Amino acid sequence: MYRNLLLLLSFLSASIFSFGQNGTIKGVVVDDMTGETIIGVNIMYAPGKGAISDVNGEFEFNLPYGDYELTFSYVGYDQFVQAVKLNKDEIFLKVKLENTTLKEVEIVADVAKSRETPVAFSTIKPAKLDEELASQDIPMVLNSTPGVYATQQGGGDGDARINIRGFNQRNIAVMLDGIPVNDMENGWVYWSNWFGLDMVTRSIQVQRGLGASKLALPSVGGTMNIITKGIESKKGMKIKQEIGNDGFMRTSIGITTGRMKGGWGVTFAGSYKQGDGWVDQTWTRGGFLYLKVDKKLGDHLISFSAMGAPQEHGQRSYKKPITMYDTDYADKIGMDPATDYITG
Structure with a gap:
């Protein structure tokens, strides 16, 4: 009996000693590519319990025997979790952290979207064009837009110039439905070629600074994108007659069919103007035609555009x-x- 009692006491003592035994988890954290140690890595073995790697990238925990999950995290590196079974006096780990690979930011649109595109921009709607543009060149309606300055310059037909954040028109990309219309040699835009476009304009977006265009354009100062009505617009027609001083007269028409049967859509604009000009030698006489045909094919849209502006006008004399x-x-x-x- 004494022998059995002695064996039982010995067994209990061994169990207590076993359950209360501690071990050490130690190691070093290095960069997976360079092999250099990483200082200040956050290492957690339980919620709210852990430490950071020292100046040599090393760490050490004295813990009771058991199963643990060590979580390694550091800015610029992927989080790493290592399962450890502590059942001996010491366990050594060499942990390699991989750099976080950031996906490149792709800007594949010509129109910026609020809270989605990291670009400062303003959008002009048709209502503002109807109220403020009148017979002026299109850029003149942008004078109330932050960071934009437009001037009629000498007063001649199409002489308007636009500046965005101090950059002149040579450094501003002007696009029509995402198609650049800047002169290929000097970057200028001759606004007398676009005087009837306001009849079918859905919006004008001005992006200040480097814009969201995927095209190679001189857009250091900004981007101006004129979006015309198309297959997504409502069916409608607009006719406008303008009469001004110095013999000015302009007649314009804009037609949008919206989406027709078979997924087709047609947009047309036409305008004719003439006038003597309020400055000597700035008479003008010319027309403008614009035609866009859209075809919807499943999730794709095919668009064909044609435009022309036969004209003659004087230039302010020097x-x-x-x-x-x-x-x-x-x-x-x-x-x-x-x-x-x-x-x-």
Whole structure:
């Protein structure tokens, strides 16, 4: 009996010793690619319990025997979880953390979306065009847009120029439905070619700074994208007659069919204008035609656009009448001070 009692006490003592025994989990954390140690890695073995790697990238835990999950996390690296069964005095780990690979940001749209595209932009709706544009060149309606300055310059037809954040028109991408219309040589845009486009404009978006266009354009200053009505628009027709001073007259029409049977859609705009101009030699006479045909094929949209602007107009003269310099000399050489100009 004493022998059995002694065996029982010995067994209990061994069990208590076994359950209360501690071991050590130690190791080092390194970069998977370079092999360099990483300082300050957050290492957790239980909720709210853990430590960080030291200046040598090393760590050490003294824990009771058992099963643990060590979680390693550090800014710029993927989180790593290592299961450990502690059943001996010491366990050594060499943990390799992999760099977090960020996916490239792809901007594949010409139109920025609120809270989605990281671009500062403003959108002009048709209502504002109807209220403020009148017979001006299209950029003039953008003067109330932050960061944008537009001017009619000399007052000639199509002479308008636009500046965004201080960059002139050579450094601003102007697009029509995502198609660049800047002059290929000097980057200018001749707005007399687009004077009737407002009849079928759905919106004008101005992106300040580098924009969301996927095309190689001179858009350091910004991007101006004119979006026309198409198959997604409601069926409608608009006719406008404008009469102004100095013999100005403009007649315009815009037609949108919306989506027709078979997934077709047609958008048309036409305009004719003439006038003497309020500045000397800035007369104008010309027309504008725009046609867009859309075809919806499943999830795809095929769009065909054609445009033209046959015109002739004067340019503000850089010459000065001789009488601006010397009336007596003009009389002496037989020139009419009222009409004759110095050339050369």
